Amino acid sequence: MNHYEIAVVVGSLRRDSFNRKLASAIVKLAPPEFSFRQLQIGDLPLYNQDDDANQAPSVKRLKTEIAAAQGLLFVTAEYNRSIPGVLKNAIDHASRPYGQSAWAGKPAGVLGVSVGAIGTAVAQQHLRNVLAYLDVPTLGQPEAFIQVKEGLFDQAGDIGAESRKFLQDWMDRYVTWVKKHSV
Numbered sequence: 444m445n446h447y448e449i450a451v452v453v454g455s456l457r458r459d460s461f462n463r464k465l466a467s468a469i470v471k472l473a474p475p476e477f478s479f480r481q482l483q484i485g486d487l488p489l490y491n492q493d494d495d496a497n498q499a500p501s502v503k504r505l506k507t508e509i510a511a512a513q514g515l516l517f518v519t520a521e522y523n524r525s526i527p528g529v530l531k532n533a534i535d536h537a538s539r540p541y542g543q544s545a546w547a548g549k550p551a552g553v554l555g556v557s558v559g560a561i562g563t564a565v566a567q568q569h570l571r572n573v574l575a576y577l578d579v580p581t582l583g584q585p586e587a588f589i590q591v592k593e594g595l596f597d598q599a600g601d602i603g604a605e606s607r608k609f610l611q612d613w614m615d616r617y618v619t620w621v622k623k624h625s626v
Contacts, residue, residue, distance in 0.1 A: 447621055449473075450512035451481045454519030454530035454555075454566075461556045461591050462563075466518040468602045469554065472614040477621075479516065482508050484533040495540040502536045506545040509537055514621035515551035515579065521559075521566035530570070538577055547578040550624035552617040554587050556595070562588030582620045587613050 451470070455462045463481075470479040486501045488494070498506075509515070520527050538544040553570055555563025567588070574581050587610070589595065594605030602610050 445476060445622075447477045447513045447625065448511060449477060449479045449514045449516050449621070450509050450549075451479050451516045451518065452484065452530065452533060453481055454517065454527045454570075456485045456529055457520075460520065461558075462518045462520050464596065464600060465554060465556045465589070466516070468596060468600060469518075469610055469614060470516075471601060472607075472611050473618060477618060480508070480512075482533075484529055487529075487532055487536055490532050490535040490539070492539070498536070505533065506537050509545035509549065512549065513625040515546070515549045516617070517551060517553045517570060517574075519553070519555045519563060519566055519570060521555060521557055521563040524565045525569045526566045526573075531573075534573060534577070544577055546574070549579055550621045551579045551581045552613075552620065553581060554589065554613070556589040556591055558591050560590055562590050564588040580620075580624045582617055585609075585613055585616060 451466050453460065453463045453466050466481060482505060487505065488499050519530055538546055551574055553567050555567055557563050571581055594603040597603045
């Protein structure tokens with residue numbers, strides 16, 4: 444049986460982030476041959492092309508962790524109808540210098556949760572546009588625009604019973620996607 448290591452990128456730095464909570468809970472729905480590691484992106488300097496030839500240690504670490512993964516899972520907040528700056532900064536760093544993107548070819552899933560009725564729909568669409576340019580095959584269906592409400596998480600912080608079937612179906616499709624597209 445193959446083992447799949449998945450790099451998880453949470454597009455929020457907030458300590459009590461709903462998206463971090465979702466990232467930690469949804470991975471428990473994956474089969475045992477999948478392991479997940481949340482990548483640290485909060486310590487990255489602001490992207491500056493002048494630094495491409497001498498990337499910071501935190502940038503090198505990020506690129507190494509992405510390169511070691513067989514897949515990607517993005518769980519992002521939505522800020523002002525787009526992706527958070529910290530996420531875009533991480534994406535830019537790991538895609539540079541031009542022609543040396545750590546993201547290319549890695550199969551990805553995109554999720555997000557917010558208190559708003561449309562979840563993170565617009566941020567997810569913007570993220571998908573960026574990932575398409577970076578040659579990241581991204582699971583198209585099912586989309587998951589999740590609203591924080593009673594029953595999303597149980598008392599232990601796991602996916603609640605009311606949300607489990609939908610998110611289990613999403614995870615099953617994601618697992619199939621990664622297995623199909625990982626090199």
